[in-house]
Amino acid sequence: MKISKRFANVGDSSTLKITALAKSMKNKGTDVAILAAGEPDFDTPNEIKESAIKAIKDGFTGYTPVRGVPELLELICEKFKNDNNIEYKNENIIVSTGAKQSIYNVLQALCDEESEVIILAPFWVSYLEMIKMTGATPVIVDTSLDNFKLNAKRIEEKITSRTRMIIINSPNNPTGVVYTEKELREFSDVVVKHGIYCISDEIYEKIIYSPHKHYSIASFNPQIKDLTFTVNGLSKTYAMTGWRIGFLGGEKRLVEKTLMVQTHSTSCTSSISQKAAIAALKTSPEVAGRMISEFGKRREFVIDYMKNVENVNFIEPMGAFYLFMDFRKIIDENKSRFENSESVCTKLLEEYNVAVIPGGAFGAEGWLRISYAASLDEIKKGLSRIHDFVKRYT
C-alpha cells in the first residue's frame, strides 16, 4: 500500500470509533449506556424539517453558489452582528458542510508544510489530525497547567517565525471551559502583536451556563477581526448534526482563498440543508432555548452525582455538554491493569457497558470525557456504572 506522507500519521477519530462500537453492541442487544457522542439526542425541530421538505417539493435541489445562498448568508451576517457584535458582509461568509469543513478549508488555504499551528490541549480530536493533513506541524500548549484556561503568556512562548495560526475553542470540547473576556483580550493582543491567524471555533456558543458569557475575539478590534476566522454552525444548537451546516466569517481576501478549497473539493453544501438552515436561523430563541435548558438540567444532575464519586475529580462545565473527569489516580493505582485512559474506556465499554471517550484522544492522558447530550435515564445508568467501576478499582 502506498499512501501520501501527509496521511501516514493521521489517526482515526476515537469519538466516532467508540460511538460506532457502542452502537453496534446496542444493536446486538447489549444494554449499553452511550455517553460518548458529541451529538444532541434531540430531534431537529419541526419547523426546520418542514422547510427542508418544502425545498425538496419546490425542486430547490440544484447546486447553489459555493459560499451559500444569499438569504442564508444575510441571516448569518445578522447572527454575527446580533449575537457576536461582529460586522460581516456576505462576501466575508462561507457556508460549509459542517464547522468541521470550515476549519479544514481554512487550514488548507493558509498552511504550508513549513507552518506551525498552535492548539491548546486538551483539544478537539480533529484539529490535530486536520493540521497533519495539511502537512503543517501541530504545536501543543498544555492548558492543564492553567486550570484549562487561556494563558496568553504561555501561548506566546510557543510562537516562532513559523507559526501561521492558532486555534481556540470556547466553550471548549472536551473540558466545558469558557474563556473570560479578559483572557480572550490578552490572547488577542498576542495574536495581533505577532500577526498570526486565528480560528475561533465557537460551535458551542449558545450552550453556555449562567453566569458564564461568550465573547467573540473578532469583535474586539479591527486588527484581530482581520486575523480571525470565526467558525460556527448549527449542529449543536439546533440538533442538526446530520444536516451538515457550518459557516465562517473572516477577512474578505482570506475568505476568497478559503473558498477556493471548497470550490474545488465539495462545492456548495446541500441546497436542502441550506433551506433548513434559513428556517433554523429564523426560529424564535425558545426553540434552541428549550434544548439548552434541558442540557442545563442534565449538567446539574451530572455534577451532583459526580461530587459523590470519590477519587475522581472533574472540571465543572461552564458550557458545551461534556464532563471531563480525572482518572489519573485510578490508572496510577492499577498500573498492571490499565495502561492508559483508552484501556479504562475499553474496560468500561466491554464489562460495564458504558461508552465514554479516553482523554488521550484529546491530548490529556489519564482523563475521560462523558457527553451528557443523552437522555437523563441514559446518563443515570451510565454514571452508576462508572461509579461501580471506580468503587471496584479504588
Ligand SMILES: Cc1ncc(COP(=O)(O)O)c(C=O)c1O
Ligand atoms: C469543538 C468542535 N468543533 C467543531 C465541531 C464540528 O461540528 P460540525 O462539523 O458538525 O458543524 C465539533 C463537533 O463535534 C466540535 O466538538
